[in-house]
Amino acid sequence: MEILTSYSTLDATESAIGEAVEKLKARLVRPSLLLVYFSGHEDANLIRQRLVADFPDTQILGCSSCQGILTELGYFPDTVIGLWAVFDFNGAYGSALVSTHQRPGQMARQAVLKAIQNTGRLGELPSMILLHASPGAEEEAIEAISQEFGTPVPIIGGSAADANVAGKWQLFTQDHTSSEGVAVSVFYPTCEVSFSFHSGYAKTELSAVATKVDGRELIELDHRPAKEVYEEWIEHPLNYNESIMSLSALYPLGRVAGILHDLPYFKLAHPNSVTERGGITLFASIKEGERFYLMSGTEDNLVNRAGRDVGGFVESHHQIEAIGGISIYCAGCMLQVKSRMAQVADKMRQAMCDAPYICPFTFGEQGQFVGGENEHGNLMISKVLFYRE
Structure with missing residues (x-):
């Protein structure tokens, strides 16, 4: 199992996706799953078409980000396309996007079942689900997914975003593109998986019902x-x-x-x-x-929380081989500490044990708490690390 990332900061969408693809293909020809996070590019369908042409057998999930992304190589503000690819010969991965006039829960259920069908692992619980939905669909989508499985399959995710909360967010899979709906990828990796979902804020004594x-x-x-x-x-x-x-x-x-x-x-x-x-x-x-x-919270809290280890591996001196990771970082927090995002990127890289990772900035975050609850929240940070003992 191998995870790699690539990116491009070129302004023209066709040139940017071309550069990102060529960087990736130089190291990995046939990914099992390809995640795509992009900012400052309006034509999501152009990105999708190029990826499908170059990787016709790959499952794909794309989601727009707010004013940039992070990878293990640093912070890339404003206009960027980032790719996260996994090759896993004995693993299985599937993606699906449902964008209809149904309730979010119905769309989420259909998307998950279609994604599992795409893996060929019908009847088998995935190790995790990556969820990207248009804002407003999150809680109902999580509830529907949980009801479908009857057991808390870990969810990590983030709500699709744009630069200025103008409703220009976009989602896509290998099949189609939409500005509204529920998109998921299901993971059956041949490795261990660890999760983290937290905020870094402190409770005050003020409360009301x-x-x-x-x-x-x-x-x-x-x-x-x-x-x-x-x-x-x-x-x-x-x-x-x-x-x-x-x-x-x-x-x-x-x-x-x-x-x-x-x-x-x-x-x-x-x-x-x-x-x-x-x-x-x-x-x-x-x-x-x-x-x-x-x-x-404080700006220092928002910067330093990115360094919180996934699973406590570093803190406990646990010996692992980190393969790669995915993180979701709130767009509101990013905008609050934008001048310090290089620090955030460095701390995130340390938390991911120097493995390849990608992180969009979203309008809502989804994750699994330590008690096993899958939830939607704001101003949160969600992470997953793929590793071997």
Whole structure:
């Protein structure tokens, strides 16, 4: 089993995908699976067509990223196409994208079943699922996948993104391209796999219960307008109908996802804007009755968390052979520390044990917590490391 990456920062899409493909083909002719993350390129179909032409027998999954990507070679801002390829003779991999007018859960279920069919491993549980969906479909997609298997198959993923939250995100597989839908890859690798999903934020003593919600809008906390409560918490006035993404990136809202050794761990929701009725829109779905905690972070936290080891291998001096990895890093966090992303890339490389990896910047992150819960959150970091003992 071998994992490799390549990239191109050329501006013209045709030239960029051509360069990235040629770099990859110089080292690997026939990947089992090809992941593609791109930023600053509008024509996803052009990228897909070139990849299908050069790798006709390869399963492919592509997803747009916000203002750049990371690989083991560093941070590539703005305009870039990155490729992550695995060759695994005895493994199996499958990709599928469903983009219909059905509910996200129905699309997710169909996508997973089609991806498994593409592997030829029908009836066998995959080791992991990579999920990339258009924003808004994540929680329902995770729930549907979990129900389909009846056991918590680990999920890692990120919501498709664009440069300015303008709805120009794109997804594709070997079969087709779409701006909306649910795309997955299923993995049956011939190696061990370890996961990490965390935020790096700390819980404050401030909390309240959601007493009125509407989809992804938090309208009331403890029967008061959410805007008023959040203003008091962060000690900063908020304006109606304006983005508060940057301001709130260091002060997200957290909900308890589980408890380990009597200590809670949290999934985060990133406040996006204030509505006319005094509500706050979020990048995650919420429910009435949930308790929200004000979380607190610093730029140093957002930089240093990238170095958190996957599986504790380095910290425990566990002897492994790292093959490669995938990471998902929140776009909101990236924008908050953009001037320090070279540091993030270096810490991520160390966490991945110097193995080849790729990392897009997404509008929502999916992962499996230490308690086994697959969840969607914001301002999170999700990782997977492929290794041999």
